[in-house]
Amino acid sequence: YRNVRSKGCPPGPKPLPLLGCALQVDATQPWLTYTEWKDTYGDIVYCPTFGQDTIVVNSEEMAQDLFDKRSSNYSDRMDASILTKYFGMGHHTAIMRHNDVWREHRRVMQQGLRREPVKVYLPVQLRRAHDLIKSLRKSPTDYCRHVKRFSGATILEVVYDHRVGSRGEEDPILKRISDANDVGVLALAPGNILRLSVFPFLRHIPTWLSGGQLDSAVCRKHMETMVEVPYSELKHKLASGYAAGEDTTGSTLMIFILAMALYPEVQTRAQSEIDSVVGSGRLPSFDDWETLPYVEAVFRETLRWYPVVPLGVPHAASREDVYRGYHIPKGAVVVPNVWAMTRDPDKYHSPADFKPERFLDEQGNLTSDEVDYVFGFGRRICPGRYLAKASVWVAMACILASLRIEKAKDVDGRPIEPKPEWVHGITS
Numbered sequence: 051y052r053n054v055r056s057k058g059c060p061p062g063p064k065p066l067p068l069l070g071c072a073l074q075v076d077a078t079q080p081w082l083t084y085t086e087w088k089d090t091y092g093d094i095v096y097c098p099t100f101g102q103d104t105i106v107v108n109s110e111e112m113a114q115d116l117f118d119k120r121s122s123n124y125s126d127r128m129d130a131s132i133l134t135k136y137f138g139m140g141h142h143t144a145i146m147r148h149n150d151v152w153r154e155h156r157r158v159m160q161q162g163l164r165r166e167p168v169k170v171y172l173p174v175q176l177r178r179a180h181d182l183i184k185s186l187r188k189s190p191t192d193y194c195r196h197v198k199r200f201s202g203a204t205i206l207e208v209v210y211d212h213r214v215g216s217r218g219e220e221d222p223i224l225k226r227i228s229d230a231n232d233v234g235v236l237a238l239a240p241g242n243i244l245r246l247s248v249f250p251f252l253r254h255i256p257t258w259l260s261g262g263q264l265d266s267a268v269c270r271k272h273m274e275t276m277v278e279v280p281y282s283e284l285k286h287k288l289a290s291g292y293a294a295g296e297d298t299t300g301s302t303l304m305i306f307i308l309a310m311a312l313y314p315e316v317q318t319r320a321q322s323e324i325d326s327v328v329g330s331g332r333l334p335s336f337d338d339w340e341t342l343p344y345v346e347a348v349f350r351e352t353l354r355w356y357p358v359v360p361l362g363v364p365h366a367a368s369r370e371d372v373y374r375g376y377h378i379p380k381g382a383v384v385v386p387n388v389w390a391m392t393r394d395p396d397k398y399h400s401p402a403d404f405k406p407e408r409f410l411d412e413q414g415n416l417t418s419d420e421v422d423y424v425f426g427f428g429r430r431i432c433p434g435r436y437l438a439k440a441s442v443w444v445a446m447a448c449i450l451a452s453l454r455i456e457k458a459k460d461v462d463g464r465p466i467e468p469k470p471e472w473v474h475g476i477t478s
């Protein structure tokens with residue numbers, strides 16, 4: 051309970067003792083509160099939470115200033131030892147401190163996941179996209195399961211060279227990863243680490259009582275099986291990365307499907323572009339990527355319209371710093387509010403609408419905005435972004451070329467308005 055103003059930190063709401071600003075923030079979608087605060091306090095907001103200095107960055111420019119230009123100071127993460135110790139997440143690159151083990155993880159991932167080496171996986175991604183549309187045609191209402199299978203199977207094949215069958219039968223390894231992700235994503239929800247650090251007894255609350263969020267024993271069991279089983283069964287060496295990639299890739303495709311159901315005119319225009327460039331005799335492949343600007347604009351708008359990691363993964367300051375006259379304390383958690391960046395009215399007119407045209411200039415050429423900030427910043431930027439982009443693009447292009455996504459119809463044939471239900475953890 052400190053007089054924070056005297057420390058010269060950025061402006062922000064008045065904190066309560068111990069809780070700080072925790073009660074003032076929407077517990078499931080904190081990015082909405084942070085984005086509202088932008089109007090009251092500005093692009094950089096100080097909001098200590100459970101005794102932890104926390105700074106929210108609401109603009110892309112400031113995020114680049116801090117995380118990219120001063121990356122030597124802003125590449126740490128907060129202390130998540132509670133998750134490492136009790137929730138079995140010691141393997142997870144995304145929550146590691148800025149230390150030698152993390153550096154080794156990044157080195158290994160970078161070798162295989164840079165822009166060039168990642169091209170060897172394109173045939174796997176294309177084949178998986180073909181399997182996806184076959185499954186979607188066979189049982190369209192099961193789309194959620196098919197999309198999860200697509201993203202999980204792609205990652206498993208890339209990382210472990212493990213081939214999940216194409217006929218939809220249950221694969222035991224894929225199932226383990228998927229089950230572990232469902233639990234892990236919730237354990238990593240924004241605010242959870244702080245809540246658990248202050249109230250460690252919460253980790254003993256059984257899953258059935260807490261809505262599945264916090265039971266550490268269940269989570270640890272899932273994490274251990276997810277890491278150990280494929281590793282020992284397949285005798286390969288790389289044991290991280292897929293957990294971060296399965297969920298984000300699948301969620302992005304689910305958002306694309308939602309957008310296509312809600313914006314049929316966008317779907318029609320994308321399909322006409324594919325018909326005129328690719329024709330109807332074959333499916334699109336990676337060679338067509340550059341010749342389909344509208345499809346690329348749909349892809350970028352999908353990333354922007356509903357970013358699947360709305361608060362990125364919070365960074366932490368290794369040392370104290372001064373930025374634009376404000377004091378940033380050592381150890382402060384610095385949260386890139388990606389949601390606010392996607393809603394910047396100066397950059398994106400009517401930001402709530404799905405409008406791929408915003409990425410095309412008057413001549414129909416793509417603009418330079420690739421919405422890369424959804425993949426994070428600086429030294430911590432998502433190492434899987436090239437793999438993820440190719441997976442999502444090829445699945446989208448193949449779906450557009452061969453299927454029509456529509457709202458379901460009621461018994462009288464009237465379209466039913468979709469009511470999206472979000473599961474909010476570290477990803478949505």
Ligand code: HEM
Pocket residue numbers: 143144145146156290291292294295296298299302358359362363364365424425426427428429430431432433434435437438439442
């Ligand atoms: C649409 C798909 C994806 C999105 C939107 C996404 C987004 C992100 C974001 C925002 C971060 C945090 C970056 C930061 O701290 O500034 C991150 C980290 C990470 N991502 Fe991704 N990601 C995606 C797919 C993938 C894939 C396919 C993989 C693996 C092959 C992957 C592996 C990782 C890892 C290991 C980290 C932790 C990096 C670190 O802390 O050093 N991601 N991702």
